[in-house]
Amino acid sequence: MATTVLIVDDHNAFRSRAKRMLEAEGFEVVGEAADGASGVDAAKRLAPDVVLLDLQLPDTTGFDVARAIAGETAVVITSTRDDEEYDARARRSGACGFVSKAELSGAAIEELLP
Amino acid sequence: MALIDADPSVRYRALLLAALDCVVAIDHTGRVIDWNPAAERTFGWSAAEAVGREMGELIVPPALRERHRSGLARYVAGGEPVVLDRRIEITAMRRDGSEFPCELTITRIVQPGDPVFVGYLRDITERHLAEAELHASRARIVSAADEARRRLERDLHDGAQQHLVGLALTLRLARRKLGSDPALVGELLDEALSDLATATDELRELARGLHPAVLTEGGLQPALASLAKRAGIPVTIADVPEERLPPTVEITAYFVVAEALTNVARYAGASRTDVSVRHIGGVLHVEVRDNGRGGATMNGGSGLRGLLDRVSAIGGTLFVESPEGVGTLLRAELPCAS
Ligand SMILES: Nc1ncnc2c1ncn2[C@@H]1O[C@H](COP(=O)(O)OP(=O)(O)OP(=O)(O)O)[C@@H](O)[C@H]1O
Ligand SMILES: [Mg+2]
Numbered sequence: 001m002a003t004t005v006l007i008v009d010d011h012n013a014f015r016s017r018a019k020r021m022l023e024a025e026g027f028e029v030v031g032e033a034a035d036g037a038s039g040v041d042a043a044k045r046l047a048p049d050v051v052l053l054d055l056q057l058p059d060t061t062g063f064d065v066a067r068a069i070a071g072e073t074a075v076v077i078t079s080t081r082d083d084e085e086y087d088a089r090a091r092r093s094g095a096c097g098f099v100s101k102a103e104l105s106g107a108a109i110e111e112l113l114p
Numbered sequence: 115m116a117l118i119d120a121d122p123s124v125r126y127r128a129l130l131l132a133a134l135d136c137v138v139a140i141d142h143t144g145r146v147i148d149w150n151p152a153a154e155r156t157f158g159w160s161a162a163e164a165v166g167r168e169m170g171e172l173i174v175p176p177a178l179r180e181r182h183r184s185g186l187a188r189y190v191a192g193g194e195p196v197v198l199d200r201r202i203e204i205t206a207m208r209r210d211g212s213e214f215p216c217e218l219t220i221t222r223i224v225q226p227g228d229p230v231f232v233g234y235l236r237d238i239t240e241r242h243l244a245e246a247e248l249h250a251s252r253a254r255i256v257s258a259a260d261e262a263r264r265r266l267e268r269d270l271h272d273g274a275q276q277h278l279v280g281l282a283l284t285l286r287l288a289r290r291k292l293g294s295d296p297a298l299v300g301e302l303l304d305e306a307l308s309d310l311a312t313a314t315d316e317l318r319e320l321a322r323g324l325h326p327a328v329l330t331e332g333g334l335q336p337a338l339a340s341l342a343k344r345a346g347i348p349v350t351i352a353d354v355p356e357e358r359l360p361p362t363v364e365i366t367a368y369f370v371v372a373e374a375l376t377n378v379a380r381y382a383g384a385s386r387t388d389v390s391v392r393h394i395g396g397v398l399h400v401e402v403r404d405n406g407r408g409g410a411t412m413n414g415g416s417g418l419r420g421l422l423d424r425v426s427a428i429g430g431t432l433f434v435e436s437p438e439g440v441g442t443l444l445r446a447e448l449p450c451a452s
Contacts, residue, residue: 013276014279014280017283017284020287021287024290024291025290080271081271102279103282104282
């Protein structure tokens with residue numbers, strides 16, 4: 001069965017391109033959300049295998065969203081920005097890890113999943 | 115060599131009368147024995163009122179008075195001088211009770227019998243204000259630079275970087291589909307090209323906002339012409355000097371015109387805007403005049419305030435005249451000596 005994904009990111013263009021790419025790689029994108037609060041809601045409602053979560057959200061940060069949902073679902077944090085610290089911080093907030101947007105692919109996500 | 119041959123007391127009077135500093139002499143009990151015109155102006159007591167009264171009561175703020183009295187008494191009783199013959203900064207008090215910072219030296223006139231002291235005192239309120247303003251404007255310049263860098267990071271992140279990330283995802287997908295779906299790959303490549311074009315445009319805009327390359331290459335004439343073209347309102351430009359000026363003057367003039375035109379487009383509702391730049395006697399006069407609604411103030415936002423700091427930093431001056439309903443004149447005078 002295909003791995004199901006929820007994409008949480010405030011940039012429309014990114015969501016649609018990430019969706020297209022992940023679907024081409026055999027994932028099933030089951031939902032999208034544009035801010036942290038609706039991301040938390042959608043994660044609880046849809047129970048996806050993984051949440052692809054942007055770091056800078058309009059209402060909060062990806063680290064905080066990860067803390068709220070990481071017990072229930074796997075989380076991969078992503079951002080246009082990149083920093084050596086992001087992966088460690090992502091893991092401390094309960095996520096599986098960090099991948100920069102420019103390097104995003106289905107394989108990169110799968111590598112981080114438990 | 116001419117000698118002053120007037121007798122010493124005449125000489126002392128002349129010095130006292132003409133001095134710009136307050137000169138106040140007291141006896142060993144602290145009573146005023148001399149009080150010059152500058153002291154009259156500064157403190158609000160005439161010489162006739164002051165002479166004979168205790169100085170502490172006249173010009174020392176209540177909070178400092180005891181210290182002044184005990185210090186004087188200690189010295190007169192044979193103690194070590196603490197305040198004599200050196201510059202000190204202290205708070206003094208006017209007749210109306212208002213207090214002000216001053217600098218002061220006190221010296222002892224050597225004569226037989228009880229000592230007499232003369233104090234030279236200068237109101238340094240203005241200097242303190244100027245120092246405080248200098249401090250504040252330095253701090254504003256630094257935080258404006260920090261803010262500009264933050265904005266730049268945000269613009270890069272929200273703009274060009276997003277398009278480049280989209281481009282990376284699109285190309286990665288295209289590569290994957292290369293063998294299986296050539297038609298889709300064609301579409302993806304078109305999309306990638308358009309993402310790339312958008313990113314390039316945004317980077318060009320951003321670079322221009324950082325420093326207009328046309329200014330470096332061609333000077334104020336083409337740079338202002340290009341500003342006017344992009345202003346989104348009709349702008350007439352007159353008299354821009356052809357010769358090159360020091361770079362700091364050029365960039366400052368450019369930012370004055372840029373901010374003025376942005377403001378006109380945003381707020382003025384003007385039907386005409388005139389820009390003129392003249393180089394007269396080593397000073398560059400930059401004027402932007404609109405016939406819009408007026409009412410601009412230097413402290414309304416960060417734009418004009420920031421310009422004022424920038425202009426002051428190169429020794430220039432900036433004025434706004436903006437009567438309601440008549441229009442706005444923003445005028446900068448920038449010294450060109452380099
Ligand atoms: N040409 C103008 N005509 C009418 N009102 C003006 C004009 N220029 C400025 N103002 C008024 O003066 C205020 C101060 O302008 P200023 O450029 O300092 O700040 P701003 O434009 O509000 O903010 P910023 O420049 O930081 O984006 C403006 O908010 C506006 O109300
Ligand atoms: Mg402005």
